[in-house]
Amino acid sequence: MSLDTNKLLWMYKTMLTIRGFEEKAFDLFKRGLVRGSIHFYIGEEAMATGSCGAIQPGDAITATHRGHGQCIAKGAKVDLMLAELLGKATGYCKGKGGSMHIADVDAGILGANGIVGGGIPLAAGAGLAFKLQKAPNVVLCFFGDGASNQGGLLESANLASIWKLPVVYICENNYYGLSMCVLDSVACPNIADRAVAFGMPGVVVDGNDVLAVYETVSAAVARARAGEGPTFIEGKTYRWMGHFSGDAEVYRTKEEKEEWMRKDPIARFEKILLDRNLLDSAKAQALRQEAERQLEAAEKFAIESPDPALDTLLTDIYA
């Protein structure tokens, strides 16, 4: 294993933080403090963590409606995220965006997106900006199996390929676009098979194996930085929770869900770290507690923060 221990432990802690964040968010939702709806990332933590672990500050991501994990892995602060979920003035978007629009452009988070596939063309645009600015940076473009059927992907991936833009397409195939199973919505065996048509490498990776995701994305990032153009990565993973906070999940079986929960990406990675003596149970416990403490502080910050003033209704429409 070429990764240093700090990086491995960062991955472990990040995955714990993502899961803890989602659990906290669900709790706040049930308490009526989070409005609207939330799309939970639990079960998919290895995708965002392995992917964002492969990029540097200065690089960018476009996130999805199921974007909390992607934002946290890219370095978003959980206190500002939770404040946004609570619609507070201190949130990332001053309470004007909510769960589906967490963004920090200066930190390279070009926004989660309420439109399925809506961020895909933006990623090509950010990649073009890096290219024209002669910057050494790359863009990770996250999207799901559902978005893979949107026309914007065809248009953007083709454009990124002919222009050799520094973009890595990361399809988080969690098997369902709301209720529709990917086996019914995509005709080819792997979504990454479509990469052939874009003229770019297509790679399928076990999306619950954070190290495999990291290595696959790292190779694609190196290729993008070298000016060789985009790569299409499909990670096969699974969302443990419903599509959104109020989903009755009538479209899948309990057995199927339990089978995937046995493939828990965090437990799996933890076992690797324990087996290789990079982690012991005391250290694991300490990291868990640290993540919990940060989330509790974030919750306190979010709850105690003020709502936005009513006169901000009409600010920020134009620059």
Add this chain to the structure above:
Amino acid sequence: MAIITYREAVREALREEMRRDERVFMLGEDIGIYGGAFGVTTGMLEEFGPERIRNTPISEAAIAGVAVGAAAMGMRPVAEVMYIDFITLSMDQLVNQAAKIRYMFGGKAKIPMVMRTQGGAGRCNAGQHSQSLEAWFVHIPGLYVIQPSTPYDVKGLLKSAIRDDNPVIFIEHKMIYATKGEVPEKEYLVPIGVADVKREGKDVTIVATSMMLLMALEAATELAKEGIEAEVVDPCTLNPLDIDTILNSVKKTSHLVICHEANERCGVGAEIAAQVADKGFDYLDAPIKRVCAPNSVIPYNQHLERAFIPSKERLMEAVKEILE
């Protein structure tokens, strides 16, 4: 002053802004060696090269979305969609992304992009190549909408649009490209959101946009022969709308006719009429009249198309009707 065409005025604006600011670049279909479907970008590939004059595949969603993404990351893209009719394919990126990002990100991003396109009938291009869809964008908070009718305005407004930090929908007209007008040799800007009184008059105010502005000026000349002095106002920018200039004119003339090439229902004329009725009701001596296209698909046949486009005769009739 130089006399140049509207087409040349657009090109001059693009050239000057690209020379001035290296963050400005263009992307669109056939804008490279071909010079654009209407010849606007002729010669620009030679001057600026393929990195900055980016020919794209036929991918209107990507053209718009790439412009939004590049703008968010510090560039100043000028995207082109060949016909406004094709902008339906860009709508998510313009309406849900470009217009929303700044607000939804709490003011922490800006999208300095221009989406250039052209609309209008007059060439027997039928229902998918002739529309005037400006009102769709006027309805969307977060976008500016500019629709210039003269070489002077198009150049000065395009330069302002490129320098502005907001997403701007910039709508030219296919039948105006070859018209000529005076343009200063020295650099100038025309401010966004300021209407222009193109002809002064005391009897009636005609607010007209784009190609209809040119027609309205002809109508005003003929009306003058009949002793009616029409004041012709070009809003130039549809959002933000300079309602004050329109109200000041109506205050003087007490009569208002609004003329645009888009069909009447929910067109920009409806908004202007509503605002004048709200803020200038006491100035009016007669009901506000709209002279617009009918609520129809634009036909191919030349006689039908001519019947579709608001005519000088219809406009003059409307003026006389409210002055009676």
